[in-house]
Amino acid sequence: MTVTEAEIDGDDGPPKRRASRVSGIDRMLQILDHLQQTGTPATSYELAKACAAPLSTVYVIVDDMVEKRLLDRTASGAVWLGPRLYRYGLSYARNLDFLTVAGHEMNELSRRVGETVQICGRDGDHMVVLAMAEGIGHFQVTSRVGTRVPLNWTASGRLLVGHLPADERLAIFRRSASASPTGCAETDPAVLAASAERCLADGLSIQSGESDYSVACIAAPVRDDAGACIGTISIVVPEFKVSQSEPDLVTAVRDAAARIEDRLGRSG
Amino acid sequence: MTVTEAEIDGDDGPPKRRASRVSGIDRMLQILDHLQQTGTPATSYELAKACAAPLSTVYVIVDDMVEKRLLDRTASGAVWLGPRLYRYGLSYARNLDFLTVAGHEMNELSRRVGETVQICGRDGDHMVVLAMAEGIGHFQVTSRVGTRVPLNWTASGRLLVGHLPADERLAIFRRSASASPTGCAETDPAVLAASAERCLADGLSIQSGESDYSVACIAAPVRDDAGACIGTISIVVPEFKVSQSEPDLVTAVRDAAARIEDRLGRSG
DNA sequence: TTTTATACTCCATAATTATGGAATATAGTC
DNA sequence: GACTATATTCCATAATTATGGAGTATAAAA
Numbered sequence: 001m002t003v004t005e006a007e008i009d010g011d012d013g014p015p016k017r018r019a020s021r022v023s024g025i026d027r028m029l030q031i032l033d034h035l036q037q038t039g040t041p042a043t044s045y046e047l048a049k050a051c052a053a054p055l056s057t058v059y060v061i062v063d064d065m066v067e068k069r070l071l072d073r074t075a076s077g078a079v080w081l082g083p084r085l086y087r088y089g090l091s092y093a094r095n096l097d098f099l100t101v102a103g104h105e106m107n108e109l110s111r112r113v114g115e116t117v118q119i120c121g122r123d124g125d126h127m128v129v130l131a132m133a134e135g136i137g138h139f140q141v142t143s144r145v146g147t148r149v150p151l152n153w154t155a156s157g158r159l160l161v162g163h164l165p166a167d168e169r170l171a172i173f174r175r176s177a178s179a180s181p182t183g184c185a186e187t188d189p190a191v192l193a194a195s196a197e198r199c200l201a202d203g204l205s206i207q208s209g210e211s212d213y214s215v216a217c218i219a220a221p222v223r224d225d226a227g228a229c230i231g232t233i234s235i236v237v238p239e240f241k242v243s244q245s246e247p248d249l250v251t252a253v254r255d256a257a258a259r260i261e262d263r264l265g266r267s268g
Numbered sequence: 269m270t271v272t273e274a275e276i277d278g279d280d281g282p283p284k285r286r287a288s289r290v291s292g293i294d295r296m297l298q299i300l301d302h303l304q305q306t307g308t309p310a311t312s313y314e315l316a317k318a319c320a321a322p323l324s325t326v327y328v329i330v331d332d333m334v335e336k337r338l339l340d341r342t343a344s345g346a347v348w349l350g351p352r353l354y355r356y357g358l359s360y361a362r363n364l365d366f367l368t369v370a371g372h373e374m375n376e377l378s379r380r381v382g383e384t385v386q387i388c389g390r391d392g393d394h395m396v397v398l399a400m401a402e403g404i405g406h407f408q409v410t411s412r413v414g415t416r417v418p419l420n421w422t423a424s425g426r427l428l429v430g431h432l433p434a435d436e437r438l439a440i441f442r443r444s445a446s447a448s449p450t451g452c453a454e455t456d457p458a459v460l461a462a463s464a465e466r467c468l469a470d471g472l473s474i475q476s477g478e479s480d481y482s483v484a485c486i487a488a489p490v491r492d493d494a495g496a497c498i499g500t501i502s503i504v505v506p507e508f509k510v511s512q513s514e515p516d517l518v519t520a521v522r523d524a525a526a527r528i529e530d531r532l533g534r535s536g
Numbered sequence: 537t538t539t540t541a542t543a544c545t546c547c548a549t550a551a552t553t554a555t556g557g558a559a560t561a562t563a564g565t566c
Numbered sequence: 567g568a569c570t571a572t573a574t575t576c577c578a579t580a581a582t583t584a585t586g587g588a589g590t591a592t593a594a595a596a
Contacts, residue, residue, distance in 0.1 A: 021554050021581060024293045029336060036359045045573055057554050059574065068297060077573095081360040087391055089357015090398075091304045092349040094414030103412075107402040123355055130358075133401070134375040144371075146362030289551060289584050313543055325584050327544065345543090 027053055027061050028070070032081065035071075041078035098231055099130060101263045102222065106133050106233060109256040113249060116141050116236040117256075120219075122160040122229075125176035127151050130231070141236050142212055152177040152192050153185045155199075155207035155219040156232035162200025162221065163228040169193040185210040200229055203254060206242075214239045218249050220257035225265070233257050295321055295329050296338070300349065303339075309346035361398075366499055369531045370490065371399050374501060377524040378402070381517060384409050384504040385524075388487075390428040390497075393444035395419050398499070409504050410480055420445040420460050421453045423467075423475035423487040424500035430468025430489065431496040437461040453478040468497055471522060474510075482507045486517050488525035493533070501525050 022030075030051040035042060042050070048058035062079055065071040069084040093099055102119045110117040110133035119131040129147040143149070151157035152173060161169050173189035186192055199205035200221055208216040219234035233256050235249050242249075290298075298319040303310060310318070316326035330347055333339040337352040361367055370387045378385040378401035387399040397415040411417070419425035420441060429437050441457035441464075454460055467473035468489055476484040487502035501524050503517050510517070 023582080024291060024554075025296060025332070025336075027554080028293060029338075032356055036356060039359070039363070043573075045571095054555050054557095055574080056556075056576085060554080064293070068293075070297075080363065081356055083360065083391065085353065085356040086360040087357075087396075088300055088304060088349055088353040089355075089360070090396065090414035091307070092351065092354040092357070094412060095307070095348065100412065104402070111404065123351070128355075128358065134372070136379065144362060144368065146358035291552080292583075295584080311543075313541095322585050322587095323544075324546085324586075328584085 022053065024061060027051065027057060028065060031058070031062065031065070032070070032085070035079070035081055041074050041076075041080040043078045047079075093130075097264060098222070098260075102231060102233060102260050103131050105256045105260050105263075106131055109133075109233065109235070109252060110135060113235060113252050115241075115249075118143070118156075118234050118236060119231060120154070120156040120160070120234065121231045122151070122157075123148065125151060125172055127154055127157040127160060135236075137238070139238055141215070143236075149211060150176050150178050150180075152187060153180045153211040155205035155210075155217045156234050158192065158196040158199050159205050159219055159221040159232050160229050162196040162198075163223070163226075166193060166197070169196055180211045182209055182211065182213050203257070204250060205232075206246075206250075208239055208242065216242045218242070218246075218253050220253040222257050222260045222264070233260065290321065292329060295319065295325060296333060299326070299330065299333070300338070300353070303347070303349055309342050309344075309348040311346045315347075365532060366490070366528075367398060370499060370501060370528050373524045373528050373531075374399055374401050377501065377503070377520060381503060381520050383509075383517075386411070386424075386502050386504060387499060388422070388424040388428070388502065389499045390419070390425075391416065393419060393440055395422055395425040395428060403504075405506070407506055409483070411504075417479060418444050418446050418448075420455060421448045421479040423473035423478075423485045424502050426460065426464040426467050427473050427487055427489040427500050428497050430464040430466075431491070431494075434461060434465070437464055448479045450477055450479065450481055471525070472518060473500075474514075474518075476507055476510065484510045486510070486514075486521050488521040490525050490528045490532070501528065 030053065031047050034047060034050045044059050044062045045055065047053075047062065048055045051058065062071065066073050066079060066082070069082045071079040072082045073079050099119070106117045106119050113135075115135035115137065117133045117135070118129050120127050121130050122128070126148045127150075129143050129145050132141075132143075132145050134141075149157070151161060161172055164172070170189050170193045173192040177187045177189055177192055179185065179187060186195070203220055205219045205221075206216070207219075215236060216239045217234050217236050219232045221229040222231045222233065224230050233253060235253055237249070298321065299315050302315060302318045312327050312330045313323065315321075315330065316323045319326065330339065334341050334347060334350070337350045339347040340350040341347050367387070374385045374387050381403075383403035383405065385401045385403070386397050388395050389398050390396070394416045395418070397411050397413050400409075400411075400413050402409075417425070419429060429440055432440070438457050438461045441460040445455045445457055445460055447453065447455060454463070471488055473487045474484070475487075483504060484507045485502050485504050487500045489497040490499045490501065492498050501521060503521055505517070
């Protein structure tokens with residue numbers, strides 16, 4: 001004999017039906033996700049509103065998390081991601097074969113061509129800069145380690161989804177493709193999805209001025225045994241250099257990516 | 269009228285006193301800490317024993333954490349820290365002024381002297397490698413980003429506690445100083461505590477063969493306004509090079525550390 | 537072959553805790 | 567000067583959930 005909601009709080013008694021509780025762990029993750037997505041500190045009050053959680057809940061959990069160093073309290077009383085999370089993150093990274101091998105090749109490549117080189121990976125609908133070796137030039141690259149941008153903004157982003165089934169690729173770009181700061185990034189899901197597959201098959205993706213003005217990016221995919229793109233290695237250069245030395249740079253990234261795949265294959 | 273434990277389960281009724289429960293968040297953190305400290309994947313069974321937690325609890329929480337991507341399940345069914353933690357960690361790092369500024373100077377320094385340069389920080393009783401720029405030489409440095417070693421194993425480790433009150437320094441080394449792989453690291457708490465203060469005051473700490481054979485390390489502290497050591501920058505070289513070019517390297521690290529302090533002071 | 541450790545699942549329940557609600561204070565803003 | 571949003575704390579309690587305990591099945595030891 002099941003009882004419907006209407007039967008419980010329908011007629012006379014006060015509507016005591018309490019919305020089901022959310023566990024502490026879930027609330028915690030909501031808080032962490034919100035902080036990470038906005039990228040700035042927030043007060044307990046703001047977090048409560050953002051997570052649609054009761055104030056009384058959030059104030060307690062935030063205090064608890066601060067005490068456990070999962071959050072840091074800023075001078076103004078707001079909170080931000082804490083050092084404990086960084087500790088876990090570093091341990092994770094240290095045990096990733098891909099990052100170890102790719103990091104080394106990244107340095108070699110950067111030294112060889114004298115330019116900034118990045119290792120990127122995918123996290124859901126975003127591309128993330130996982131490691132970076134600065135080039136000699138003094139032009140500042142805006143993307144540092146940890147930078148997250150929509151997949152359609154970068155050459156690497158396209159490679160990272162190239163192996164997915166067509167419908168999934170389309171779905172990803174449909175929900176996440178957005179205009180880049182320069183306004184030059186392609187945003188049409190169909191075009192992006194097609195280009196992603198082609199670029200991955202080519203083993204190369206080149207982009208110019210899409211996410212930053214006057215900055216070009218030459219990226220090659222690192223694939224696993226099944227052909228899935230598990231990450232990318234890319235050279236970041238001022239736009240004018242592409243015309244000068246494109247063939248050399250293309251060869252260099254391709255070689256680096258091949259060496260990473262090779263070393264991953266042997267060890268794993 | 270307070271009731272003692274003896275009065276509750278002492279005489280006739282079955283001893284129903286249940287040990288107080290540990291919250292899900294705490295269990296989660298115990299699990300993450302254990303994985304991080306051992307550095308290898310573990311099964312739910314192992315985790316339960318390690319955390320002194322009931323099996324029924326751990327199996328449920330681990331499954332939950334895997335689903336939430338806080339943990340990754342390996343092929344053998346064991347679990348390891350998951351990508352979600354890395355995501356949070358990267359966001360934390362990206363907003364650390366110190367790492368941004370120091371990372372840049374690290375690259376400059378590495379290019380100038382042609383050697384491997386590391387940025388290190390302290391996490392409790394350990395030193396952690398936060399960033400690294402590989403040198404030209406092909407000798408492999410064992411410490412990669414994320415490496416955690418006891419504070420007494422390295423030149424940086426000593427600097428990182430130099431500003432603490434004497435008793436605290438002593439306490440840290442008393443509980444954490446341990447023999448290094450080479451057996452050459454100082455382990456006497458009193459000696460370490462004294463040397464830590466001296467090195468930080470000097471703005472320089474040099475170590476040779478303490479944590480790795482034939483590897484030397486020349487480290488300089490980065491201090492905040494209050495004089496506390498918030499991190500270090502260090503050159504890692506084969507031992508024989510120290511005698512050849514010590515003065516140059518010392519000047520270079522000192523300069524780099526000074527520039528980091530300078531840039532941090534201006535912005536923050 | 538018997539034990540013991542590993543590996544895992546399920547249930548009932550006591551113990552915790554996330555929640556609603558109420559109270560308080562300050563600062564914008566209408 | 568009334569009103570609303572921000573900011574925070576405290577309590578009672580219903581709802582969840584960590585736990586104990588019991589059960590099952592391998593795989594090592596002994």
